[in-house]
Amino acid sequence: MSTTFEKTPGWLDWYQGPTKPSLTLPVGAVDAHCHVFGPGDEFPYAPERKYTPCDASKDQLFALRDHLGFARNVIVQATCHGKDNRALVDALIASNGKARGVATVGVNITTEEIQALHDAGVRGVRFNFVKRLVDFMPKADLEAIAAKIAPFGWHIVIYFEAPDLPELWDFFTNLPTTVVVDHMGRPDVSKDVNGEEFELFVKLMREHSNIWSKLSCPERLSVTGPKALDSETRPYTDVAPFARRLMELFPERVLWGTDWPHPNLKDHMPDDGLLVEYIAQIAPTETERQQLLVDNPMRLYWPEEVA
């Protein structure tokens, strides 16, 4: 563990010894949203970070991948590393082609630097609009970044909270690439799945065929639980209808990821094995799981392998 950095008070470390899921994942399944943290001694956390995590190394991520039955990872740059993508790039290279990445970059990034990230396996950039995680970049800078990465065939991952969607709508819908929304745009799941708030998100996807969504993070969104702990077989039943609705409406534009090592959870740390069981609630058929876990992420991250 890092000696240089002290974790944010109240930090919850990732779950040790996750159960082996009883749900068998399709061959070639991709965990399309996970992170590495440091280790801080090797890859220091960014000075501008809003939290200091526990370490969560690439080897620990790869061990989890194998244990849960995934074949590949998409590693998303965590905000605690800012625009310093070294830990991400190190993990991508060490994965031997089994991981691709989403980076965070600044407006001054050069074509050569984008090419170097591409060669390491990066296929997208992340734009973050969650105030507790980042200081916002000006929209003009984000548009300039979008224009620079688009020729590489990259996509843009956006992270925001549902109340902010109306104000961000025009910006999102004018982006020139495929756009992937993190965690279903963070709906308030105590509201109606067919109500005004989530309807706006459904409209965003319905009207814009370049917009995809990750059906991830029930553990962040759940209000009622039950939690993925203590042998629970149907965790996060309040979140499932939201993910289920997107799976049914947009089967070719949804992704799923563990979100390991689950930054900033305050309430509980899920057993990742039980989190995998949750997939059966949102994608009950084998055909759906094939789309969610294999066909869709492969088309986005490993297109050269898709016939």
Ligand SMILES: O=C(O)c1cc(C(=O)O)oc(=O)c1
């Ligand atoms: O909700 C969060 O706290 C969170 C944070 C990060 C990050 O710090 O990158 O990534 C996520 O996917 C979710």
